[in-house]
Amino acid sequence: MIIKVLLTLIFLAVMIGVGVYTRKQASSVDGFVLGGRSVGPWLTAFAFGTSYFSAVVFVGYAGQFGWRYGLSSTWIGVGNAIIGSLLAWILLGRRTKLMTQHIESRTMPDFFGTRYADQGLRVVASIIAFVFLIPYTAGVYKGISTLFEMGFGIPYEYCVIIMAILTAVYVILGGYKATAMNDFIQGIIMLFGIVAVIIAVLAAQGGLSEAVGKLAALPADASPETNGGFATWFGPDPSGLLGVVILTSLGTMGLPQMVGKFYSITDESAIKRGTVISTIFAFIVAGGCYFLGGFGRLYEPVVANGKIAYDSIVPAMLVTLPDALIALVVLLVLSASMSTLASLVLTSSSTMTLDLIYRDKKSAPGEVEEGTIDDIVSEKIERRKVVVMRVLIVFFIVISLMIALNPPTFIAQLMGISWGALAGAFLAPFMLGLYWRGVTTTSVWACFIWGVGITVVNMLLGNPINPINCGAIAMIGGFPVVWIASLLTEKMDKSTVDQIFQCYE
Template structure:
């Protein structure tokens, strides 16, 4: 216990010291929200990766989908790396940086206002962010509850409050730059931790080959595997269709999440984008691929400890139970690993929420004039407000809130993915089509939450994103076109000639 507590104390101390160090970057709004748009490749890539993967992935998703799909759940991590990281950086990174700088946008709602010429779109997007980011923030704590009870035998609410306090301190002190530096430190912990934990956990089952052999004999006649022998060690697992839905939501969804896209606003230069693409992809392969791969062996640890009174598997208990037999030093590493994943995502979400509400709603709509200093102060106050709300939701989760957590990703990505992607690449996207995309994204996910016409909320979120990508161009073709001169001038920024030194380009 002393080892585990000591590791926690050192971890939290480092986070706070980084916040103090980064205070010099918080004198302006750009500095507080985007770190002065000067973040290098390593900081940006790790900030992107650590915001992507939290305790929800390591504890919740890896346990649930590893149990359902076996080793084939590794495809989710591979999809996260190739689609959610590599393609996101290649397709969105450079254009997002150029267009956001041209429009002087610091948030996704500001981008919609500048790109489509509508303040109402900005306010609506700000509302969607607030409604669905706050419960998403609360969901991050859920993955920690059983892990901390297993490791420390202390009530979950102490962990929630402690994590919220320390996250709030370093984000308020240092803004984006403190978040980015801490994300880098936390990312290193995650990379090291996941490799060690996989090796140690499989070693308890006799090693990788023995674990695969045992897993291949499980439930070969069960209805869940459709009679497939060795289904949980097969290439696509027992249920490839639903597996594909998980891959789509968790991978393509990042393209429309404001807390992810904001990382491209802050990146420094061309070299940072090229290098960051590689780093981010490798990070996702190791962390996401490793988490889902480990979760795929969950059925080897079946027992009453992961079942409820009715004998049903409690998916959030699978990963903590798998890790419970490890030595104390390794359990300490697991705790720091999950804390790192959770605090980095939490910091990104509260910073995104506070900046969006301040810049996109309060500024100009509630307060006609706001100085830079006042904007930063309000964002710092709102960070406290958002953290308090998320803690209250996490400590007293209602059934509705618990369901809402599961659909928040689908609602955000379903609303924003198509308007953002087409807004970067297609001059013909219209304001009316963006409104329809907002309606589809929130409408499909919320209505499914109430009427449950799609069994899986994950599949509902994936459908919302795909519908937006299909509907937006159709509506754009039948609604009034945007002003050609304005849009041409906007897109001309991509063709601006810049000088480049020889070592950066072969031209």
């Protein structure tokens, strides 16, 4: 216990120390939200990866989908690395950096308002982002607190509150730069931690071949007479597995807290290096998490009200490890979760402040305004915006805390609802807006209605479609919605669109 407490206190002291160190760079809006658009490839790549993978993945997803699909759940991690990381950087990295800098966009809702010349889109997108990032944040709290309760014996409620306060402190102090620097430290802990935990768990089962043999001897849920489904390449339910791969991989390209990382990277050469670093990180962390979760059936989960508590599966695997390894696991999950929490609260507060409370009047690219930006937006107002963002960070954390203290469902379902609505609404119009001049303003409205509508209706009807599959449908369906609506509705002014796309020439 002394080792666990000591390591955790050192870790938390470093996180807050980084916040204090970077506080001077967080005095302006660009500094607080984007780190001055000068964050290097290593920090950006680790920030992307650590925001991607949190306790939601390590505890919620690895436990639930490892139980359902066995070793084939490792494909989810592979998909996360190839689609969610490599493809995301290739498709979005350069174009997002250039276009958002050209149109002076600081947030994803700001992008929609300026790119499609409709400030109503900016307002609605900011509300969607704020509302649907809350359940995801609650899921992160729940995952980290489950592990802390296991490792330290501290009641769940206290864990949630402590983590919320500590995350708020360093984000409020240092903004995005503090978040990125801490993400780098946390990412290193995650890399070493996941490898060590996998080795320890497999050793406890007698080695890899012995563990796989035990898994192969278990009967499948759907057909008890057929053994071995959980040790096969594609598992007992390939179609269900595909839905999870799509949701957790494709979704990153439509999430404000993920895409925002491309806004702040230094230049195009940094994007190329960041692509490689981020992909390797995802292979190790995501692949490792789901591979570990695949052995969950070799342990005894908690059963509550006749149902398996999926969020208890990974803790059940880890509770038998030596204290030093449990301390490492706690730091691993703490690292993964605090980085994601920091990214979520910073995204939410900046979106609400810049796109709802203080909406600057923006001209189209190429137009000249009277006076400079410095003349229009005084230093005093810039400081006031930063203060408002800091206040909203506290507000957002309080709301998500209330949900986390009384979570309505499993971690995986919380994430499914959040990612489904956000990526269902934002993915298609954001990605297509970077490439296709023909996207219309009306088609973006249609996609917002589609993504949020299908998610909310499914939730109100009691989830007749599993939230995970519903989220995947929302994301993929957004592309034909935008394409068809763009063909049928009025085109944007050609000169305005040409000015926006000048950044690629």
